[in-house]
Amino acid sequence: MNAARLTLLGSQHDELVNYLEAHPEGNERAAIVLFRRLHISVDGLPDSDRYIAQDVIPFDEAWINSSSPTHFDFKLAPLREIFRRCEEEKLVFGFIHNHPEGPDEFSIKDDENEITLLRAISNRNGKDITFVAMLWANNVWKARVRAAAMPENTVPVRHTLVTTDPLKIYGYKESSEDHSETHKRGAAAFGQPFVDMLQSLRVGVVGTGGTGSPFATLGARAGISELVLIDDDDLALSNLNRVRGLKRGDVGDKKARKLKDFIDDIGVSVKVGVCESKIDSDPNALDALASCDVVVGCTDDFIGRDVMNIALYAYAQLYIDLGLGGRVMDDKTGQPGLRYHFGRISTILPESGECLFCQGVIHEKWIQTQLLKRENPNITKEELKERYLEDGGEEAPGVGPFTSATADFALATLFDLIKPYRRYPPVLRKDMIQVDFVNMEFRSRQTKSDNECPYCRHRKFLLMKETYRLKRPVLGKRDEYV
Ligand SMILES: [Zn+2]
Ligand SMILES: [Zn+2]
Incomplete structure (x- = not known):
């Protein structure tokens, strides 16, 4: 059994x-706590199931035999209804309790309770099930997983992640000696726990060009332990002005694959998985994305952003989306000049921050236009107009210092979510900052405050039950209960 992430x-x-x-x-x-288990293998990365909490059920008084500050004794029979639900809804049973007076270690009695519960569930639901135990003591979560096949065996989780701002990360492993030299500076700035927390995360980078390649290379150096690079594009000669780690000899090859080769060669502790396909059409790419704790959107693709904007709710992820906008106009001499140019970093959590629709980053019309253009690359502006569609988004010249700076700010934003250090002035929104490269200032757009938004207000997609992946038949069904 692998070290899972809760x-x-x-x-x-x-x-x-x-x-x-x-x-x-x-x-x-x-x-x-009933968990959904995402059991996904990504080539190049160690297996690590994600257990995403779906439902919290406090013990009813009637289920309890007795309790004291140092013990808790319960009846099994009333829980059978919940065992049944686990089977029907393909959920994993999690037993959660606390030690008000410590210790912050599982006790021998906890072992007995867990094994009793696991046996009872597996008698009903079969031998393939797993079981989660979480202990709250001294203000930290300790957690471990058991499998019905070997009830006595416990495997500690890699971490327990709470998707708040800042993120709360519990139970992460403390660094081994050989990594400490590389991350000495990070530890000096933010403390060793910061480095260790960063190392417990799996980060997906969608798009490996002007913003994705600097984010991934610097993120690897900073100590992210697992990266998933997702991009189906080939490297073009015109990309070489802004990408990191990619060379002329790589032109015509897949950017994601070549970037992985480069990062592997850096010689830091990171492991890199690659998907050379699109998250909106390849189930494997979407699964690889779903296996991540953090997703960083580095694409100018509205269709892909639309997927990530749902996935963050469905899979309880931190989503950082990067983009650039600007306008180039001829000046008096007839030469082009930058009129305005900014980098945008959007930071969205399942329960806070406005979604990409509300932030004005994506628009249903733009997504439809892009879909239509995929089918019919030669479609004209007039034909689009007849269908009430339009091209959207921002013009961005794609110049190295600006794309790189935006990626750097995004990585620094991830740092701030792990170990807060920023003091945001009241005019800035934490869920969206723009770095204005022309007027030399930070700013945020006005919030839309759309009370009807299905994403960030009604949270219709939060912990969404999937039959088809993200309810999109084109992405096929996932059997997550393996
Ligand atoms: Zn206990
Ligand atoms: Zn919204």
């Missing part, structure tokens, strides 16, 4: 902690 929404974490700590006599309490 993900809780901020609201789930708060609900659990508030409940566990609220016993009037300070007794232990327990809850059940």
Whole structure:
């Protein structure tokens, strides 16, 4: 069994902690969390299942035999209804409890309880199931996973991630000696836990050009332990003015593959997986994306952004989207000049930040236009107009210092989400900053505050139940319960 990663929404974490700590006599309490298990293998990366919390169920008084500050004893029979739900909805049973007086280690009694529960569930639901145990003690989560095939065996999770701003990351592994020299400066600036937390993350980078390649190379150097590079584009000669790690000899080859080769050669501890396809049409690419804790959108593709903008809710991810905008106009001498130019960093969490539609980054019309152009590359502006469609987005000249600077700011934004260091002035929104390269200032667009938005207001896609991936038949069905 692999070292899994657990993900809780901020609201789930708060609900659990508030409940566990609220016993009037300070007794232990327990809850059940039902997890969705994403069991996805990505070539080049160690297997690491993601367990995404779907539902929090505090123990009913009637289910409890007795409790004290140092013990918790419960009945099995009332839980059978929940075992049934696990089978029907393909969810993993998680047993959560606290030690109000410590220690922050699982006890021998916890072992017994977990094995009893696991056996009872597996008697009903079969031998292929897994089981999660989480312990809240001394203000940290400890967590481990068991499999029905070997109930006595426990595998500690790689981390428990709470998708809030800042991120909360528990149970990460402390660095081994041989990495500490490379990350000495990062540790000096932000502390060793920062480096270790960064190292526990799997980060997907979609688009490996002007913004994706600098983000990925610097992110690898900073200590991200696993990268997934997703891009189906070939390197063009005209990309060489701004990409990192790609050479003239790579022109005509897949950017993502060549970037992986470069990053592998840097000789830092990162592992890199590659998908040379599109997340909107290749199920493997979408699965690789879903396996990530953090997704960084480095594409100018509206269709791809639309997918990431749903995925962040469906798969409980931090999504950082990068883009550039600007306008070039001829000056008095007839030479082109930059009239305005900015880099944008959007930071969206499942329960905070406006979605890309509300931020004005993507628009249904632009997505439709792009889809139509894929089918019919020669379609004219007039034909688009007849269909009430239009090209959209920003013109961006694609010049190295600006694309690179935007990527650097995005990585620094990820740092700030792990170890907050920024002091945002009131005029800036944390979910969207623009770096204006011409007027030399930071700014944010006005919030749209669309009370009807299905993404960031109604959260219709949050922890969405999938039959087809993201409910898109073209992406096929995923059997995540393996
Ligand atoms: Zn215990
Ligand atoms: Zn929205």
